[in-house]
Amino acid sequence: LxxxxxxxxxxxxxxxxxxxxxxxxxxxxxxxxxxxMEALRRHEQEHxxxxxxxxxxxx
Amino acid sequence: xxxxxxxxxxxxxxxxxxxxxxxVVTACLERIEARRELNAFITVLAEGALAEARRAETExxxxxxRGALHGVPVSVKDLIxxxxxxxxxxxxxxxxxxxxxxxxxxxxxxxxxLIGKTNLHEFAFGTTGDETAFGPVRHPLDPGRSAGxxxxxxxxxxxxxxxxxxxxTDTGGSIRIPSAVCGIVxxxxxIGELSCEGIVPLSTTLxxxxxxARTVADAALLFQAMGGSLDGPxxxxxxxxxxxxxxxxxxxxxxxxxxxxxxxxxxxxxxAGHRVIDVSVAHAEWTADVYLHIVLPEASAWHARTLETHxxxxxxxxxxxxxxxxxxxxEDYVRATTLRTRLxxxxxxxxxxxxxxxxxxLAITAPPLGAASVEVDGSREPVxxxxxxxxxxxxxxxxxxxxxxxxxxxxxxxxxxLVGRRGRTADLLALAAAMEPYITGGPGSVGGGTG
Numbered sequence: 001l002x003x004x005x006x007x008x009x010x011x012x013x014x015x016x017x018x019x020x021x022x023x024x025x026x027x028x029x030x031x032x033x034x035x036x037m038e039a040l041r042r043h044e045q046e047h048x049x050x051x052x053x054x055x056x057x058x059x
Numbered sequence: 060x061x062x063x064x065x066x067x068x069x070x071x072x073x074x075x076x077x078x079x080x081x082x083v084v085t086a087c088l089e090r091i092e093a094r095r096e097l098n099a100f101i102t103v104l105a106e107g108a109l110a111e112a113r114r115a116e117t118e119x120x121x122x123x124x125r126g127a128l129h130g131v132p133v134s135v136k137d138l139i140x141x142x143x144x145x146x147x148x149x150x151x152x153x154x155x156x157x158x159x160x161x162x163x164x165x166x167x168x169x170x171x172x173l174i175g176k177t178n179l180h181e182f183a184f185g186t187t188g189d190e191t192a193f194g195p196v197r198h199p200l201d202p203g204r205s206a207g208x209x210x211x212x213x214x215x216x217x218x219x220x221x222x223x224x225x226x227x228t229d230t231g232g233s234i235r236i237p238s239a240v241c242g243i244v245x246x247x248x249x250i251g252e253l254s255c256e257g258i259v260p261l262s263t264t265l266x267x268x269x270x271x272a273r274t275v276a277d278a279a280l281l282f283q284a285m286g287g288s289l290d291g292p293x294x295x296x297x298x299x300x301x302x303x304x305x306x307x308x309x310x311x312x313x314x315x316x317x318x319x320x321x322x323x324x325x326x327x328x329x330x331a332g333h334r335v336i337d338v339s340v341a342h343a344e345w346t347a348d349v350y351l352h353i354v355l356p357e358a359s360a361w362h363a364r365t366l367e368t369h370x371x372x373x374x375x376x377x378x379x380x381x382x383x384x385x386x387x388x389x390e391d392y393v394r395a396t397t398l399r400t401r402l403x404x405x406x407x408x409x410x411x412x413x414x415x416x417x418x419x420x421l422a423i424t425a426p427p428l429g430a431a432s433v434e435v436d437g438s439r440e441p442v443x444x445x446x447x448x449x450x451x452x453x454x455x456x457x458x459x460x461x462x463x464x465x466x467x468x469x470x471x472x473x474x475x476x477l478v479g480r481r482g483r484t485a486d487l488l489a490l491a492a493a494m495e496p497y498i499t500g501g502p503g504s505v506g507g508g509t510g
Contacts, residue, residue, distance in 0.1 A: 005388060014386045025375075029383045033351070037391055040348040044394045047342075047401055 007037045062086060066131060066223040066277035073130040076119060080130030080172065084112040087132045087174055090221045096202065098194035099212040099221060101137045102144055103175040108132060111172045128224075128284050129170030135163060135226040136210050137176035138183055139268075140257040148259045149179040149191040149209075151372040152365055160257025162226060162268060162285050169284035174222050177212030181377045183228055183261040184358060185209055186236050186446040189428050190374040197428065199241065200471060204425040207240030207446070209233040213271050214241035224281040225271045230261045231350060232420075232450025234269050235462035239420035239474020242464040244278045244491075245271045247450075248484040250457030253285055262357040265350075265454045275463065275492045282488065289485045295493035296486075300414040302328065302477075302494075303338035308346070309449055312436040314423045316468020321419055324465055324475055327497040328417075335417065341405040345398055346452045347444065352387055352395035353455070359384030403456040403481075410458075410480055414490055419449055420462035420474035449476065459484040461491045466500040 011034040018026040062069060062083060072078040088105050115130035135141060138148050140157035147154045163173065181190045188196035188211025196211035198204040199218050206215050210227030214237035217225055227234040229247040238245030246269045253268045260266055270281035276293055283289040304310070304325065313321070325335050359366075362381045370378060409416060426433050426442050433442050453460045458478050465475040475498050479487030491498075 005390070010386075010388065017386075023379075023382060026379055026382055029379055030386060033355075033383055033386065036348045036351050037388075040345075040352055040391055040394055040398070043342070043345045043348060043398055047398060 007034045007041070010034060010037065063220060065273040066128070067274070067280050069223050070128055070131050070280070073115075073119060074124055080112040080115040080119070081109065083130065084108050084132050084172060084174065087221050090219055091175070094199070094219050094221070097197045097199060097215050097219065098178050099196060099215040099219065100134070100175045101147055101149065101178050101193045101212070104144070104173055108172050108174045115170065115172065124170060126169035126284065127280060128166065131171055131224070132174040132222045133166060133171045133224040133226070133281070134175050134177050134213060134216050134222045135173065136179050136213050136228055138179060138228055138259040139163060139176070139226060141173060141176060144176060146176075146259060147192070148183070149181040149193060151192040152369050155259070157257055161254045162257070165286045166226070166284055171224075171284065177210070177216055177225060179211055180209035180233075181374050182259065182358075182362070183209040183230060183233055184377050184380055186232065186443055187426065187428070188212070188237070190376050192374070195428055198425045201425065203428055204471070205240065205428050207237030207421075207425070210237050210245075210271065214238055214243055214245070217241070217243045217271055217273060223272070224277060226281075226285065227269060227271050228255075228258060228261075229267045229269060229454065230265045230354065231447045231454050234267070234271060235420045235450050235460060235474070235476060236446055238271055238462040240425045240472065242467070242472030242474070243271060243273055244275055244464070245269065245462045246278045246282055246484070246488070247453065247460045248282065248287060249459045249482050252484055253287060260361055262354040263361070264357060265354055267454065275461070275488060275495050278461070279488045279492070282484070287484060289488065293489055293492050296489050299332045299334060300490060300493065301334040301336070301412065302415055302417040303336050303409060303413045304417050305340050305343065305409060306337050307339045308343035309418050312422060312438065312440075313419060314435055314468065316424065317419050317422055317473050320465045320468065320473040320475065323500065324417070324498050327500070328494065331497055338409050338413070338416070340409045340452070342402065343405075343452060345402060346455065347447070349395045349398045349402065349455055350447070350451045352391050353399065355380070355384030356387040356392050399455050402452065406452065406456045406458055406478070407481070410478075415487060416478040418476050418478070420476035421446060422448060424468050424471035424473060453478055457481055459487045461487060463491060463495060463498050465498050
């Protein structure tokens with residue numbers, strides 16, 4: 001997968017693996033999971049930015 | 060003869076020797092047999108329950124009640140180990156056998172009679188009760204509809220007088236969802252408050268075990284018998300209380316009948332002098348993504364070996380969800396865990412200055428069995444996502460939550476939910492008892508009027 005595991009790279013690798021395992025019905029679920037993965041990472045970014053911002057706010 | 064009353068009342072009748080445990084167990088067994096097509100039970104312990112009932116009758120005759128549930132028939136979800144029985148988890152995967160789970164031992168110590176093990180969504184990994192090796196659990200009011208899940212059979216068993224209390228588990232809403240769909244009370248205590256030992260896990264950090272019954276007082280009695288911390292009988296707190304309705308995310312899309320029930324509940328509570336305000340839980344929209352990245356890998360880890368050896372024994376949908384979990388990256392699991400802490404703080408923040416949050420337990424009423432999607436407020440959504448939306452956050456955060464019947468819509472029950480402070484399940488139960496008349500809209504709402 002390499003060091004930078006983007007949702008897109010992950011989806012491509014996971015889809016290839018599902019094909020290798022003869023589980024094609026898994027592919028739509030993996031696509032759903034990749035969207036959730038993208039969203040999770042956006043949420044994390046939001047969380048980090050808010051935490052940094054809160055730390056900079058004078059008390 | 061069926062005795063249509065709650066668990067607390069039945070316990071009282073037995074203690075007063077107005078009703079015989081043998082008569083009660085016999086009536087419950089007849090109800091199970093009479094409505095076998097609902098597929099509420101996987102294992103019925105008829106002989107054992109009758110033997111226990113005879114023993115309970117002898118004991119009560121000499122004034123030796125074992126505990127608060129002496130002689131009262133209860134059931135447990137078939138994820139929970141009961142000595143001498145198989146634990147199937149609703150699956151065709153080979154079952155396991157084990158000694159009584161601590162929860163079951165405590166129920167026996169309280170004098171309860173184990174009448175059987177209830178059907179469920181396979182391995183508790185679903186909300187509709189139709190993916191099970193033991194036949195889909197059918198709604199008592201319409202066999203073409205779902206009874207909710209995953210503690211599907213437990214809810215049906217209560218509504219149909221097959222027992223007086225039931226033990227369910229809740230990883231994303233599996234006690235509260237079927238309780239809402241079937242019109243009963245279901246409590247998810249604070250995380251970790253009741254032992255999950257001897258219970259097949261779905262997600263070790265999200266799983267909860269809790270009671271399901273007809274009324275808040277019944278659920279409290281069962282909770283106490285299971286080892287929950289309650290100081291004596293339930294005492295509804297006097298005075299007026301402050302409740303917050305979390306609007307954004309939770310109430311954005313509700314079936315009109317559910318929205319009407321929420322508005323009616325709000326009016327009734329305000330009319331009784333309670334304060335009901337609008338609140339929000341910061342970042343509640345993160346819920347589904349955080350939940351997914353925790354529940355999937357935790358479930359897959361537990362099933363890894365069986366997926367290799369018995370993949371064909373799982374229901375196709377359950378197997379695919381478990382397989383999906385094997386692809387979640389460790390770094391995303393850690394991200395979800397970090398965000399989980401933040402969500403916990405945000406729910407704490409929303410509860411600041413309030414006694415509880417008030418919201419529906421479910422955005423819809425009983426969906427058709429086998430439906431992949433449902434229409435909510437004009438838009439079509441996956442049924443699983445809709446059914447989990449209002450409950451799963453409180454599994455992530457561990458706050459106690461209780462589902463209660465709140466009338467009906469289109470002839471099917473609607474459920475409301477109260478969410479309390481972490482570690483304060485007893486306070487939530489007491490508050491729920493005080494709010495019960497306003498939330499249920501009066502007697503007769505159990506099972507959407509069938510009770």
